[in-house]
Every structure is written in C-alpha cells, then in structure tokens.
Amino acid sequence: MSQKQNCTLVPTTTAMEEPTLLFPDTDLDLSFTSTTTDRTSARTSLARSSSLTLSFNDRISTAEPSISVVNRHPHRSSDPNWSAIQAATMLSSDGRLHLRHLKLLRHLGSGNLGRVFLCRLRDYDGANFALKVVDKDLLTPKKLSHAETEAEILHSLDHPFLPTLYARIDVSHYTCLLIDYCPAGDLHSLLRKQPQHRLTLSVARFFAAEVLVALEYLHALGIVYRDLKPENVLLREDGHVMLSDFDLCFKSDVAPSLTFQTHNKPSRVGPTDGCFSCNCLPYRQHHQTFLAEFIAEPVAAFSRSCVGTHEYLAPELVSGNGHGNGVDWWAFGVFLYELLYGTTPFKGCNKENTLRNIASCKDVRFVHVSEGEEPGMTEARDLIEKLLVKDPRRRLGCAKGATDVKRHPFFDGIKWPLIRTYRPPEVKGLVRRNRSHVSDHVSYRRKRWSWKRLSHVLRKCNLISNYSNNNNNCYHYVDSYKVN
Structure with a gap:
C-alpha cells in the first residue's frame, strides 16, 4: 500500500531512529498517536477515510482470538517467509500465530479501510511482512463488507505479481492481515524521481506488461480491480511489481472459454531441385495453423458504485449509470499514459475540471509529443487511444480482456509465459536486491542435475541398477520463480 499521507509517529516508548514496539507475552498493550498532513497531489481514492487513530488496548487480551494461517500456494510455496511462519507456529504453545x-517496526501507510505497518516475527529478523490492521469499530457496514471482500480476495490470490496472504488474525474489534512487504516503495514515488516524471519506453513496457498480467489474473477470477494507479503498484525487492489495495474491488461471475483461431503461415522455403523439393507442389505454399485463445473476462460485471481515483475514473463511472470490467482497461490506458508522459491525459486545473474532461466527448490528446521521441512511441499512442475509447463497448479489452491487449504491437517481443523470469530494468532510484533463496535453489537444481547425469553414466555402465528418477526420498526440488 502506498503512503498516501505523511505520518509522524510518537511512540510511548523511548524515541529511537526506527521505533520497535514489542507485544508482551501475556497482555497486549500498544498505543501511539499520529499527526497527518495531506499530500500535495491529493490523488486519493474517493472512498478513502481520514481516520488515522490506532490504539491496541487491554480489550484485546480478554477476547478470544480467531486465527487463520493460510495454506501455502504453489508459486510461493518455497518462499522463506513461509518457513519463518512455520517455525513461529511450531514454537507457539497452541501451534498458532498470535x-x-x-x-x-514502523507505519507504512493508510488506506480506505485501515493502516499498514512493517513488522517481523519477534524472534526472527530474516523476513519482513506488512501487517494491515482494520479497526472494525471505525467502519460503516458498507466498509465492513468491503473489508471482508478484500480479505476473501487476498485469500484466493496465488500470483507472482499479487500479494500473498500469510495469516489472518481477528482479535476483538481488529482484523489483521499479514501480507508481503515491498521495500522498494511504489511506482508513483519512482516516477517522481525520474526526469520529467516519466519512464523510458522499454521500462514503461516492462511495468505495464507485468501489471497487465496481474489484471488478467484478477479478471479470470471475476474480480474487477477499480483502483489501478501508480500509487497502488508496489515494487518488490527484486524489482518486479505487486498490486495492492483491493478494498475497492467487486466480484462477478466469469465464464472461461477456449477457442481456436486459424492462422495462415507461409511454408518453409526449401531446396528447389530434386524430387523432395518443398516447392514442387504449388498448392502447399501456405498452411493453416490453429492458435488456442483462452478468454476469461467478467464481461457481465456490473456495479453502480462511484469509487476510485478521479484522474483514473472511466467515463461510464463518472456518469453514474453503471460500469463493468471496462473501467480497468480505461485505467490501464491512463496508467500507461502517465508512465510515458509524466501526467494523466485528462488532468485539469482541479478535480471538477478533470472529471468534466473525462466525461466530455473529446478523445485523448497527446500534447506532450516531442520530435526526437523513442522508437515505438507510435505503437504506444495507438494502444492508449484504443484503451481510452469513451464507449466501453468499443474499448480494447472489454470483450476479450488481456488476450486482445497482449496482441497489440506495443507488446511485440514479450514472451508472456516467461515474463516473471525477466530481469527488471535498471531505473534511477530503484534499488534491487537479489533474493538469496532463489540462488540457493538454482545451486540445488544444478547439483540435482549433476547427480542425475552421474547416475545416467553409471547406469549405462551397469554399475547401478533399480534406479528410479522418481525417487522422492532422494531428490526433490520445488521450483520457484526466477528473479534474474
């Protein structure tokens, strides 16, 4: 979650450079106050709350806690955070996380439903987490419903560009969600560090592609995000993205489909002489191939709630006549525009003027075009124009979702199944750290294959027998996503 306000913490303990507030073994007593100032850009969501008071008090110790440690998901099953949580629960008297x-450690930011803190396990400093704390006594019934929806969504996510929910702890009037921590900050802060607040085309394409894949996954689950903006795109320690803030989402039904499209391909050119020439039969100069097309887009999604950030609102959302999945593809177009041009396309002198520009009949204009622009900007503008179509029925992505967006020439050359193995670009102000467990797994995999090659040689020489490659008692490797 991005830092939407500047907070000054006044801990009840002795002031230190980075205040550490410990939970006692028996009674939970954590209280501090905060003072806030509004951020200059004021690009907060319409449904954001201004309450920033959080006080853990003695009522928590008298309540019976409800604790749920989420099962490991496949793509993050080997993450060291899980090992740390498992160790903590094994040492706990009741085998649960409290x-x-x-x-x-410190306050990270505040959102629509609660506040987020950086935390660690008490006796283990090797893993950092983000703890989102929701005070249910401060929420309206509608926001309580949003909080529960967000918790359900986090529980269902299993994707490298989306957060992992490690545990949910309900104590008294608090709901605490333990999720991933992204030390590199958010994309909005990174943009502020760039010349003219804009990224190069290759860097923008990288971040846009990863966000696109995350949106595709959410839509496949029937989740309409409704709050895409650089502030909500966090950067992991390895430089890859992670979407945050799911309190404005809504869920809908989705009917996945798999179709096959014909594609004409010219035959491979071969030798022109001899009886086996490829060109000896003129009617076989072209052959047809079938391309599988998987579509999982919540096209029937519908809501009348007016939520989101004003610079990213779609025209149908501004009008209040109801909206669906198209608001995410509109926001994706605004997002790409801001990455490349340093501002949003319909920004006015104030919020009302911005909303008026969005609701008008005028199409998007590229007033920031320069003569010596990078190659590929023509394709980028074409993609933005197709995403920022005022009529959602004609907007790119509304019918077939990410399937159509991925095929645009702007993303040519990206191997989508391998995108999470791409090395993140070098960007000013972005400090990347390699995760040690990945290199350890790579070394382990190399050792494993060395042993397999050795066993193959020995088996050919009849020096060993009854060898099985599926001997799980000897070698077992759980792969994880590569960083570099």
Missing part, C-alpha cells in the same frame, strides 16, 4: 509473535 499478535504477540509480531514485532511492529
């Missing part, structure tokens, strides 16, 4: 096992 708030007293967590050590709060």
